[in-house]
Amino acid sequence: xxxxxxxxxxxxxxxxxxxxxxxxxxxxxxxxxxxxxxxxxxxxxxxxxxxxxxxxxxxxxxxxxxxxxxxxxxxxxxxxxxxxxxxxxxxxxxxxxxxxxxxxxxxxxxxxxxxxxxxxxxxxxxxxxxxxxxxxxxxxxxxxxxxxxxxxxxxxxxxxxxxxxxxxxxxxxxxxxxxxxxxxxxxxxxxxxxxxxxxxxxxxxxxxxxxxxxxxxxxxxxxxxxxxxxxxxxxxxxxxxxxxxxxxxxxxxxxxxxxxxxxxxxxxxxxxxxxxxxxxxxxxxxxxxxxxxxxxxxxxxxxxxxxxxxxxxxxxxxxxxxxxxxxxxxxxxxxxxxxxxxxxxxxxxxxxxxxxxxxxxxxxxxxxxxxxxxxxxxxxxxx
Amino acid sequence: xxxxxxxxxxxxxxxxxxxxxxxxxxxxxxxxxxxxxxxxxxxxxxxxxxxxxxxxxxxxxxxxxxxxxxxxxxxxxxxxxxxxxxxxxxxxxxxxx
Numbered sequence: 001x002x003x004x005x006x007x008x009x010x011x012x013x014x015x016x017x018x019x020x021x022x023x024x025x026x027x028x029x030x031x032x033x034x035x036x037x038x039x040x041x042x043x044x045x046x047x048x049x050x051x052x053x054x055x056x057x058x059x060x061x062x063x064x065x066x067x068x069x070x071x072x073x074x075x076x077x078x079x080x081x082x083x084x085x086x087x088x089x090x091x092x093x094x095x096x097x098x099x100x101x102x103x104x105x106x107x108x109x110x111x112x113x114x115x116x117x118x119x120x121x122x123x124x125x126x127x128x129x130x131x132x133x134x135x136x137x138x139x140x141x142x143x144x145x146x147x148x149x150x151x152x153x154x155x156x157x158x159x160x161x162x163x164x165x166x167x168x169x170x171x172x173x174x175x176x177x178x179x180x181x182x183x184x185x186x187x188x189x190x191x192x193x194x195x196x197x198x199x200x201x202x203x204x205x206x207x208x209x210x211x212x213x214x215x216x217x218x219x220x221x222x223x224x225x226x227x228x229x230x231x232x233x234x235x236x237x238x239x240x241x242x243x244x245x246x247x248x249x250x251x252x253x254x255x256x257x258x259x260x261x262x263x264x265x266x267x268x269x270x271x272x273x274x275x276x277x278x279x280x281x282x283x284x285x286x287x288x289x290x291x292x293x294x295x296x297x298x299x300x301x302x303x304x305x306x307x308x309x310x311x312x313x314x315x316x317x318x319x320x321x322x323x324x325x326x327x328x329x330x331x332x333x334x335x336x337x338x339x340x341x342x343x344x345x346x347x348x349x350x351x352x353x354x355x356x357x358x359x360x361x362x363x364x365x366x367x368x369x370x371x372x373x374x375x376x377x378x379x380x381x382x383x
Numbered sequence: 384x385x386x387x388x389x390x391x392x393x394x395x396x397x398x399x400x401x402x403x404x405x406x407x408x409x410x411x412x413x414x415x416x417x418x419x420x421x422x423x424x425x426x427x428x429x430x431x432x433x434x435x436x437x438x439x440x441x442x443x444x445x446x447x448x449x450x451x452x453x454x455x456x457x458x459x460x461x462x463x464x465x466x467x468x469x470x471x472x473x474x475x476x477x478x479x480x
Contacts, residue, residue: 026451155399155430158447159389188473189451218474225474226466238430240444240464241471244451302430322429337401338385 001175001351003294004136004359005072012072012331013143015295015358017134018043018311019127020074021067022119022246024241025050031105031113032080035120043311045375047287050085057378062087064376066074066094066115067291069102071328073311075131076101078124078295080116083108101127116169138361142176142271144358147289147297148252149181151282153230154237154302158248160337160346161300167347168298168354169254173272180268180292181253182276183285184214187228189243190250194275199257206261210277217379229280237303252300256271264377267293282307284377286314296358298350306330308365310372313357316364317350332357388427390414390435392448397432397464399446404433425463432464444469 005013021284022030022045029046036044045068050062069091077095081088081278083106095102105120107113116127148165150157169179187194191211198204218225230239239245259272265288268274278288282305290312297314299305304327308314318324319335335346357363365371387410387453388398398412404427411418412435427433431478432446443450452469462468 155432159391159399179438183473190449193449215474219476219479222476222479224471224477226471229474235466237433238428238465240432240466240469242473243449243471244446247447247449247451320430 001141001355002138003141003263003355005139005143006075006134007137007139008072012098012293013139013295014072014075015313015360016073016311017075017131018073019124019131020045020069020077020311021124022077022079023047024065024071024079024081024088024091025364027051027082027085028080028107031116031120034117035078035080035124038117038121039124039128039209041131042124044372045310045374046372047374049376049378053378054380054383057380058086058266060263060378061376064287064291065119066091067265067267067293068287069095070267071290071293071295071311073295074100075134076127077103078120078127079104080120093117093353100157101130103127110271129259138369140176141172141355144172144296144355145178145292145294146172147286147292147294147355148182149282149285149289149297150186150249150252150300151285151307152278152301152303152305153234153239153249154320155239155247155248156319156337157300157302158245158251160161160335160343161302161317162248162252163343164319164335164346164350165298165300165317166251166254167343169252169273171347171351173254173256176271178268178271178274179253180262180274180289180294182278182288183249183280184210185225185242185280186246186249187211188215188246194250194258197255197258199259199272203258203261207258207275223272233303262292264288265291267291278377282372283375286312287364287374287376296354298354301331304330305355306368306370307373308363308364308371310374313363314365315354315357329368330370332364386413388412388433391446394448395444395445396436397444398435400427400429400431400433403427403429411446413474415453424459424461427463434458434460434462434464436460
């Protein structure tokens with residue numbers, strides 16, 4: 001199988017062709033948003049981080065911004081900075097390694113927001129013009145990295161939509177492609193199964209380590225994590241605790257060996273199935289998949305989650321018939337739970353849908369424009 | 384005929400409802416190559432779990448063939464199994480104090 005994408009100079013292939021307008025700190029979000037609104041063809045990435053954080057979190061934020069900029073769905077990148085938040089030139093250099101054009105506009109250096117808007121829009125327009133000359137080409141599906149996420153889960157997620165998406169992952173990986181999933185809290189109680197599937201003992205130990213690290217954060221708060229994860233919505237829908245949720249969640253990555261574990265904001269090397277550390281909360285979890293380089297995201301939902309992402313199409317899959325009927329404007333693919341089709345058959349249909357979306361078919365979230373209000377996760381607090 | 388409930392692994396002691404089920408209803412659930420019949424004690428909403436056997440307090444609740452927590456009270460065959468009678472053993476900062 002194949003898909004039609006935009007070949008980039010580093011060998012990666014985009015499924016979209018946006019100019020990314022990336023805010024480097026929460027304080028620059030407004031100008032970044034104005035530029036993205038003024039210049040059709042831009043995709044905004046805004047977030048609440050980048051200031052008042054200790055060094056490990058600052059490093060995480062900057063790494064994530066550079067990785068987002070490298071995502072092949074972006075033809076070029078404009079960074080919007082306030083001017084005091086840190087190594088903007090390092091982030092630019094990180095993005096430039098992908099071979100795409102990258103520019104910056106610094107609000108303080110420009111003498112304020114109005115001048116930054118004018119200059120940023122001029123730069124973005126030029127990049128959009130250049131990007132508009134690019135054409136889709138037919139490429140092998142081994143060029144695809146699918147990010148996998150489940151959100152607003154219910155028991156149908158673990159029964160049907162997650163294992164069907166997992167079957168799609170198995171098929172793509174068999175063809176030489178890549179898949180990645182995260183949501184470390186939702187490995188708690190199932191980490192022994194993932195560790196058994198690690199490609200090396202070291203990777204197995206890393207899986208256990210990221211789960212222990214996440215669990216310690218809830219222990220440090222002195223509370224039962226239940227209510228935060230599983231969320232109130234998960235519980236009302238019938239998920240009793242994190243162990244049950246995790247056992248249903250990990251199957252979304254399929255059954256192949258786990259070839260590596262990335263820290264949040266890192267990009268995996270090689271092919272096969274990968275894990276990225278991070279939270280389950282959607283605006284932060286999807287960012288980790290986009291930063292890893294996913295060009296399409298398969299997102300299973302039980303009670304219904306509307307979010308997409310600014311420059312990576314997010315395909316919403318549900319096996320809950322009520323959700324499919326009630327929220328059809330948000331759901332791209334229905335897995336029939338009462339039917340007798342196997343997970344493998346359903347997974348094949350899901351992979352075909354993912355390749356259609358990779359080739360340009362718009363998702364429901366893209367058509368609605370329900371793609372903003374992203375964020376970056378941080379492990380520590382804000383000071 | 385559409386399935387009313389599903390058992391995911393033969394080790395499991397709970398089943399998951401695939402429809403809103405009423406108290407008193409008799410539900411046939413497939414397990415391995417056979418089927419078991421359970422008379423529901425409670426009404427079970429879509430997606431929620433009910434017990435396939437009498438479960439003693441403090442013993443394991445099994446789903447997917449794995450332990451998903453432990454019973455906080457004795458649970459009778461056909462009862463609703465959820466947060467009111469099952470505790471998590473993970474992420475329990477409240478117990479770590």
